[in-house]
Amino acid sequence: MDRRPILIHDARIVNEGVTARGYVLIEGDVIADTAAGDAPAALMQRDDLEKIDAAGRLLMPGVIDGHVHFRDPGLTHKADMATESRAAVAGGVTSFIDMPNTRPATITPDDVAAKRERAAEVSVANYGFFIGATDTNLQQLLDADWSLTAGVKLFLGSSTGNMLVERREVIERIFREVPALIAVHAEDEATIKANREAVVARYGEDLPIAFHPVIRNHEACLKATQTAVDMARLTGARLHVLHVSTADELRLFEAGPVAGKRITAETCPQYLLFTDEQYPHLGARIKCNPAIKRPVDRDGLRYAVANGLIDVIATDHAPHLPEEKEGTALTAVSGMPMVQFSLPVMLELSKEGVLSLEQVVEKMAHNPATLFGIERRGFIRKGYYADLVMVDDDVEPYPVTPESVISRCGWSPLEGAPLSVRVDQTWVNGHTAYRHGIVFATARGMALRFSHQ
Known part of the structure; x- marks a missing residue:
């Protein structure tokens, strides 16, 4: 099934030793483009894109x-x-x-x-x-x-x-x-x-x-x-x-x-x-x-x-x-x-x-x-799989509770500890896998491929 390309803009991208404001374009499973600065006007004007304003939140591999x-x-x-x-x-x-x-x-x-x-x-x-x-x-x-x-x-x-x-x-x-x-x-x-x-x-x-x-x-x-x-x-x-x-x-x-x-x-x-x-x-x-x-x-x-x-x-x-x-x-x-x-x-x-x-x-x-020699993952690079996470690192402190634990066991050693960082959205191979508290259970990962040296 075809998916609309995704443009994530105005993000603080943390990648390869640098944190800089920039954008990432996702087409299909992969990163089609990424750069520091404002997203080009030609991209911002495209009607076929799903545009996500990161509003200064962190964007990481x-x-x-x-x-x-x-x-x-x-x-x-x-x-x-x-x-x-x-x-x-x-x-x-x-x-x-x-x-x-x-x-x-x-x-x-x-x-x-x-x-x-x-x-x-x-x-x-x-x-x-x-x-x-x-x-x-x-x-x-x-x-x-x-x-x-x-x-x-x-x-x-x-x-x-x-x-x-x-x-x-x-x-x-x-x-x-x-x-x-x-x-x-x-x-x-x-x-x-x-x-x-x-x-x-x-x-x-x-x-x-x-x-x-x-x-x-x-x-x-x-x-x-x-x-x-x-x-x-x-x-x-x-x-x-x-x-x-x-x-x-x-x-x-x-x-x-x-x-x-x-x-x-x-x-x-x-x-x-x-x-x-x-x-x-x-x-x-x-x-x-x-x-x-x-x-x-x-x-x-x-x-x-x-x-x-x-x-x-x-x-x-x-x-x-x-x-x-x-x-x-x-x-x-x-x-x-x-x-x-x-x-x-x-x-x-x-x-x-x-x-x-x-x-x-x-x-x-x-x-x-x-x-592990994992192919085309772990970095925000053109041609790499679009495995990304957007994080808000400036939220009001909130406690970890048993109700927030998704693991089947239903508990965490962190319960009661305040966190001031929250994962907003996760993309796996360009698919939205998690957004604002909701897991998209229909998303599917891929088998990792390894190169041993």
Whole structure:
């Protein structure tokens, strides 16, 4: 079905390190033109255009969230690709990459293809998927279609889904032989086990949530990340370290442009917001793996984001039902929903001076596109897909409420926290996917295509 071209004018466009007033013309799926300044009179006079006056609001490339758990298949009582992709576009996230610890786990090329087929039916956002590593599926990894697979997810520490890989010979073969990005969940399982046994022996099993970062501590993170970095340097593999949670790990990474890096790092909004001082108040709502840790870790990660040691921001969006979040440090499940509010949160941190507007876009759109080799996305450029988000960054503070949460789980760790940034409109491949509080559920994303180097 033909669509009218769209002209977005008088926008503050944040793109490629510059914020400037300008316009974007969308024709079909792509950006047909963009420039700084006033839209040309010839465009403004065209009757066939849908004209959108941005009135000075921010216009950015859509966010690419490279780390989500949409729970589909097998865990859809918590979430599925339909509900979570709707939450994504409501937060300005136009593309997501989903993790393999579903039921069944995504550990074969056929599993990845089945997820793509499901996403094509229901996802409002663009979609990509990791294939998961196990102790026995190396051949399946080698058989993957890497143009349609984001990379290999390797668990060096146990988490939801029980996909832990512990055998060093298997890990080394994955690093040596897989011709694609290897994304690691880096926590040392032996350290976690020893910590758990020591804490239980001293305090019993009825442990408050504040013991979570004692069990999954700094040593567990640093040891596993050091192992992964050493392996990548030994083999020349392309390594991406997920959800970095400690200041200790930062010495293992190098600052600089993401293009050409062989070792890159991610952190998440929750590690930039919360600290262990908030466990007594927020409890299991902020229980995640790796654990949220000390104020010094939060501050170190903020510095690292602003100074290029951390390359991307992703959410590790991991919804659970409220009743599943009840319990102790040993029994309450780990994970939280963040995809709907990650961009507003990061823009709030920009207002606080933690990083610049341009760095928010770099970490959430440009760098994910470059890091994963995603074709024609992540930038506002002529000929690129029209994945865009318009944001009002000057609204009266409003609270996050359960009623505003689109994720199926129905809650957010941000509830009650005031935000002064609001996503107004999101376009996915030139289609309106979200506008003024309404998700256009008939919009459909596309499969992301990847180039591994």
